[in-house]
Amino acid sequence: MASQITTPPFSELVRVFTRIGCLSFGGPVGQIALMHRELVEERKWIDEEQYLHALNFCHLLPGPEAQQLATWIGWRMHGVKGGLAAGLLFVVPGALIILALSILYAYAANLTWFAxxxxxxxxxxxxxxxxxxxxxxxxxxxxxxxxxxxxxxxxxxxxxxxxxxxxxxxxxxxxxxxxxxxxxxxxxxxGLAPPVxxxxxxxxxxxxxxxxxxxxxxxxxxxxxxxxxxxxxxxxxxxxxxxxxxxxxxxxxxxxxxxxxxxxxxxxxxxxxxxxxxxxxxxxxxxxxxxxxxxxxxxxxxxxxxxxxxxxxxxxxxxxxxxxxxxxxxxxxxxxxxxxxxxxxxxxxxxxxxxxxxxxxxxxxxxxxxxxxxxxxxxxxxxxxxxxxxxxxxxxxxxxxxxxxxxxxxxxxxxxxxxxxxxxxxxxxxxxxxxxxx
Known part of the structure; x- marks a missing residue:
């Protein structure tokens, strides 16, 4: 119900999306399911209809839909500041890990065990x-x-x-x-869609x-x-x-x-x-x-x-x-x-x-x-x-x-x-x- 939906303080949004960013394994399907559980089912920051509506919107756009969905949810709750926080926290943990692994790969690629x-x-x-x-x-x-x-x-x-x-x-x-x-x-x-x-x-x-x-x-x-x-x-x-x-x-x-x-x-x-x-x-x-x-x-x-x-x-x-x-x-x-x-x-x-x-x-x-x-x-x-x-x-x-x-x-x-x-x-x-x- 709409009355159950709560808007978290910005600090709480940052904390939760930091957790999501560190646990977002499994590709877009797993990432979208993780956000649904965390944000719709457990914390009730957004309702089911809004979540699916936003997901359909993100499918229309170029780019990773899960990251864009996270950005939209942050924007919905705290404007541009929230969108930046949610979107960046969804990307940064994985980016740092990939960078570290890329450095290791470049220097160790000729080793037998690495191959x-x-x-x-x-x-x-x-x-x-x-x-x-x-x-x-x-x-x-x-x-x-x-x-x-x-x-x-x-x-x-x-x-x-x-x-x-x-x-x-x-x-x-x-x-x-x-x-x-x-x-x-x-x-x-x-059929005719309801007018906007x-x-x-x-x-x-x-x-x-x-x-x-x-x-x-x-x-x-x-x-x-x-x-x-x-x-x-x-x-x-x-x-x-x-x-x-x-x-x-x-x-x-x-x-x-x-x-x-x-x-x-x-x-x-x-x-x-x-x-x-x-x-x-x-x-x-x-x-x-x-x-x-x-x-x-x-x-x-x-x-x-x-x-x-x-x-x-x-x-x-x-x-x-x-x-x-x-x-x-x-x-x-x-x-x-x-x-x-x-x-x-x-x-x-x-x-x-x-x-x-x-x-x-x-x-x-x-x-x-x-x-x-x-x-x-x-x-x-x-x-x-x-x-x-x-x-x-x-x-x-x-x-x-x-x-x-x-x-x-x-x-x-x-x-x-x-x-x-x-x-x-x-x-x-x-x-x-x-x-x-x-």
Whole structure:
């Protein structure tokens, strides 16, 4: 009941979101469930209807929905100050842990035991990505049209290497058109939504956008003026700024695009290292998209001039985190006053539904890409006219990686183990295997 809802003092909000930020394991599903238990069920800071309404709103925005939901809840209770506190506390604990692990990884990656540890991690990540594909596909592909959109997105990315932003934009525009003409293809509810009587806050929205665009761009201006556009820090900031705009559908939706660009486009790290980074992000609190920080650290660490490698890596990680998450605050603070209108927009629901279906194809592309690079040490690309095909070197097949992946799949799908337990077992098994082989 509304009378039971209480607004906590700011100090209490900080304390609770610090706890949530340190315990937010398990990806967006686990994080959203944790906040629901802490804030709706136990403390009654927000009611069920408001929570679900805000969650739907966050699904419409690019970026990690769980972190944006935390920001919205903080904004709802204490304005911009509350939104900043809740959003930052959701990110900072995981960011600090990922930074520490990235530093360790960069210095210890050539050690035998470290390689064995991360082989176990990569095997588990493969099973985790397959699980994400099955879960999201089962939820999103509830019509034949959505299934077709997923297939088109997969073919466009896997075989024709079309730009990820183009695939996302095309899917969204297709959904907008279909929502107006054939809403049943998207399983959209028809009928008139209740009118929204609140005034349109144009002035406040434009002011907020201006302020946060300035905040978002500030470190990039410093990089441009001091190091120029040819420096790796400018490349890092530009790439992840663009990525922040198209991260609809959660981290898995953009991981394939990010991995392929970081590995094949920029050469910042290898495919195996990309899988290692995802494994680190899976085992730490905070949004899964925090894997971008790992990539930013290694990219700057390996091209450090004029800094020392450690300092360059820390700057690269910090810049990556800044340009990845600053837009999240922009979206929430600018568009939260419009939440009711956005919830009722049929065209927007259609665009999001089709985009979500296409993202299943995107994740399928990621799944096969990861599988090839985890199971085979050598993977080449061959062109067949306009089409591109990955071609593994069969002699480089890793039976150890395959058996560890099967073990992870058994633990996840058969025994229903969570991510942390599965990763622990596969990593320890890989370490023991390496020790026995010595």
């Amino acid at each position: 064995a540890l991360f082989l176990g991690m990569k095997a588990a990540v493969l099973a985790i990505v397959v699980q994400a594909l099955i879960r999201i596909g089962g939820r999103a592909l509830n019509t034949s049209f959505k299934l077709a959109m997923a297939a088109v997105a997969f073919v466009a990315l896997f075989f024709f290497n079309l730009p990820f932003p183009l695939v996302v934009l095309g899917a969204g525009l297709t959904g907008i058109v279909v929502a107006q003409r054939q809403p049943r293809w998207l399983a959209l509810k028809t 009587t609140t005034p349109r806050p144009w002035g406040k929205t434009l002011g907020t956008v201006g302020i946060w665009l300035t905040i978002w761009a500030a470190p990039m201006v410093v990089v441009l003026l001091t190091l120029g556009q040819d420096h790796v820090l400018w490349q890092i900031g530009s790439f992840f700024s663009q990525l922040a705009i198209v991260t609809f559908g959660g981290a898995y939706a953009v991981l394939a695009y990010m991995a392929q660009e970081a590995v094949q486009g920029y050469g910042w790290l290898s495919a195996g290292e990309m899988a290692d980074g995802l494994g680190l992000a899976e085992t730490t609190p905070g949004p899964l998209i925090m894997v971008t920080q790992f990539v930013g650290y290694l990219a700057a660490f390996r091209s450090p001039e004029p800094f020392a490698p450690l300092i360059a890596g820390i700057i690269g990680a910090g810049l990556t985190t800044w340009v990845t998450f600053a837009p999240c605050f922009l979206w929430i603070f600018a568009f939260a006053p419009w939440v009711e209108r956005m919830e009722n927009a049929q065209w927007l629901k259609g665009g999001l539904a089709t985009l979500t279906a296409a993202i299943v194809g995107v994740i399928a592309n990621l799944t096969i890409w990861f599988a090839l690079h985890v199971l085979f040490a050598g993977v080449a690309e061959r062109q067949f006219g306009p089409a591109r095909l990955y071609w593994p070197d069969l002699s480089s097949f890793s039976s150890q990686a395959a058996l560890l992946s099967l073990l992870a799949a058994f633990l996840i799908f058969r025994l229903k183990w969570n991510v942390i337990k599965t990763l622990s077992v596969t990593c320890l098994t890989s370490l023991a295997w390496g020790w026995i082989a010595l």
